[in-house]
Amino acid sequence: MNYAQHVLTHLRKDLRLEWRTKDSINGMLFFALLVVVVLAMAFDPASFPSMTRQISGGLLWVALLFAAMTALNQSWARETNNSVLDAHRLSAAPASALFIGKALANFLFVTAVEVVLAPIFTVFYNLQPLGQTWKLLVILPLGTWALVVNGTFFAALSLRTRNRETLLPLVLLPITMPALLAMIQATTAVLTGEFEPTLWIKVLVAYVIIFTTACVLLFQTVLSAD
Amino acid sequence: MAIWKDMPTATVAKPDERAPARAAIRPGQGTSATADAPAAVELQRVSRLYGSFVALREITLKLAAGSSVVMLGENGAGKSTLLKVIAGLQSPSYGQVTVFGEEPRDQRGTVAYMSHATMLYDELTGMENLTYFAGLHGGSVPSGGSRRAHLRERAAHALTEVGLDPANTRRVGEYSQGMRQRASLARVLLSEPDLLLLDEPFSNLDVGSAHSMITRLLAYVAEPAQSGLARTLLLTTHQAELAQPLARSTLTLSGGRLVALLETGKAAASRTSAPMQTGAD
Numbered sequence: 001m002n003y004a005q006h007v008l009t010h011l012r013k014d015l016r017l018e019w020r021t022k023d024s025i026n027g028m029l030f031f032a033l034l035v036v037v038v039l040a041m042a043f044d045p046a047s048f049p050s051m052t053r054q055i056s057g058g059l060l061w062v063a064l065l066f067a068a069m070t071a072l073n074q075s076w077a078r079e080t081n082n083s084v085l086d087a088h089r090l091s092a093a094p095a096s097a098l099f100i101g102k103a104l105a106n107f108l109f110v111t112a113v114e115v116v117l118a119p120i121f122t123v124f125y126n127l128q129p130l131g132q133t134w135k136l137l138v139i140l141p142l143g144t145w146a147l148v149v150n151g152t153f154f155a156a157l158s159l160r161t162r163n164r165e166t167l168l169p170l171v172l173l174p175i176t177m178p179a180l181l182a183m184i185q186a187t188t189a190v191l192t193g194e195f196e197p198t199l200w201i202k203v204l205v206a207y208v209i210i211f212t213t214a215c216v217l218l219f220q221t222v223l224s225a226d
Numbered sequence: 227m228a229i230w231k232d233m234p235t236a237t238v239a240k241p242d243e244r245a246p247a248r249a250a251i252r253p254g255q256g257t258s259a260t261a262d263a264p265a266a267v268e269l270q271r272v273s274r275l276y277g278s279f280v281a282l283r284e285i286t287l288k289l290a291a292g293s294s295v296v297m298l299g300e301n302g303a304g305k306s307t308l309l310k311v312i313a314g315l316q317s318p319s320y321g322q323v324t325v326f327g328e329e330p331r332d333q334r335g336t337v338a339y340m341s342h343a344t345m346l347y348d349e350l351t352g353m354e355n356l357t358y359f360a361g362l363h364g365g366s367v368p369s370g371g372s373r374r375a376h377l378r379e380r381a382a383h384a385l386t387e388v389g390l391d392p393a394n395t396r397r398v399g400e401y402s403q404g405m406r407q408r409a410s411l412a413r414v415l416l417s418e419p420d421l422l423l424l425d426e427p428f429s430n431l432d433v434g435s436a437h438s439m440i441t442r443l444l445a446y447v448a449e450p451a452q453s454g455l456a457r458t459l460l461l462t463t464h465q466a467e468l469a470q471p472l473a474r475s476t477l478t479l480s481g482g483r484l485v486a487l488l489e490t491g492k493a494a495a496s497r498t499s500a501p502m503q504t505g506a507d
Contacts, residue, residue, distance in 0.1 A: 082343045084345050092363060
């Protein structure tokens with residue numbers, strides 16, 4: 001069996017588990033919606049359309065980042081229930097396939113939340129992008145992958161710690177900062193049309209390549225740790 | 227290191243303060259075939275500590291391929307820890323462990339471990355769980371056949387062999403303890419391991435189910451492994467009489483020490499002699 005089939009086997013299992021429990025998506029969706037609504041009520045976006053365009057990219061990504069974090073620990077909790085993770089540690093299947101499968105599943109869950117959140121966000125913040133909107137189709141998946149690939153890795157790393165819910169944001173937020181900056185700047189560039197997002201997209205691509213490679217290479221060590 | 231002062235009877239010592247090793251593997255303590263048989267498991271003065279608690283104390287043991295060993299001992303004797311160390315799920319604090327001549331972690335796929343936990347997803351059915359693990363184990367797909375159908379067939383076969391219905395749509399989380407135990411056994415047998423480590427496999431089973439499991443295990447270890455070596459079985463139990471048909475040898479642990487070795491030689495009548503060496507007193 002080849003590597004891709006192993007990845008697909010893990011991905012299918014995670015999608016099936018989520019379909020049965022809906023733990024991750026429900027939690028993420030409600031959290032993200034609450035953040036968007038609360039911030040929309042905290043200041044009046046309709047009265048300040050220019051400022052709203054300036055900060056909307058940041059609000060969207062911060063809401064998604066925090067929402068994703070609620071789901072990331074949950075995704076590994078499934079593996080620790082009944083010590084299933086030990087079965088993976090003894091399995092002949094490549095450990096990195098488990099990681100990629102889970103990261104892909106988390107990517108799909110966060111993307112599903114984005115699909116629901118985007119129109120609501122647009123309405124609440126009265127957004128009319130002034131730049132090339134199609135570029136969001138590149139920025140959103142890249143940014144989402146940057147969030148979930150690190151999040152999935154550090155959630156696995158913090159699995160055996162007592163305060164894993166606390167540890168994950170403490171480790172993840174500083175590591176994600178360059179990616180967060182790039183995705184916010186690129187999104188703001190599209191929304192305001194004031195500058196080109198190309199440079200920030202390139203930064204995001206570089207970040208994704210570097211961190212995906214590092215996480216894949218290091219995951220075996222994380223999985224094998226006592 | 228107060229721990230060392232608190233162990234008047236312990237044979238564990240700091241590596242730099244150790245007394246000369248006791249006859250780690252004593253000549254003549256195994257059977258006459260010992261020297262020729264390849265070792266499935268070899269432990270050299272293995273100790274495992276949890277903080278200041280010593281779970282295993284200088285265990286020296288050699289199990290030849292084809293051994294069928296029942297490990298006995300009171301609660302907290304170190305049986306589960308020993309299995310985890312052999313499986314590579316925990317590293318020894320001191321000493322060396324090899325499985326088929328390599329580090330346990332290099333033997334992924336050839337060792338299967340069944341613990342108190344099912345290692346199955348509660349939200350999936352038995353069939354879904356087993357199909358998933360069959361997919362991870364891989365194996366060759368017959369030419370012309372669909373991979374998915376092949377995996378499902380293997381999963382259904384494994385479930386049927388332990389007396390579970392593959393068509394059962396109940397999720398594992400809704401299974402009784404006995405059913406969970408049997409599904410767990412099906413999972414470990416599915417990967418056709420060369421070394422099978424079972425931690426109290428009969429603990430939640432009625433006598434009939436336990437005997438069925440023993441029959442299945444006897445048949446399993448009687449078959450040669452894919453590597454060509456005889457299959458090796460090491461299990462822990464508190465029900466020594468129940469496990470007797472599987473016990474070619476019996477090990478007893480107490481307080482983390484290997485205190486007794488008994489060669490019963492009655493297991494798996496169809497199999498050839500399976501030797502074992504140990505450094506037990």
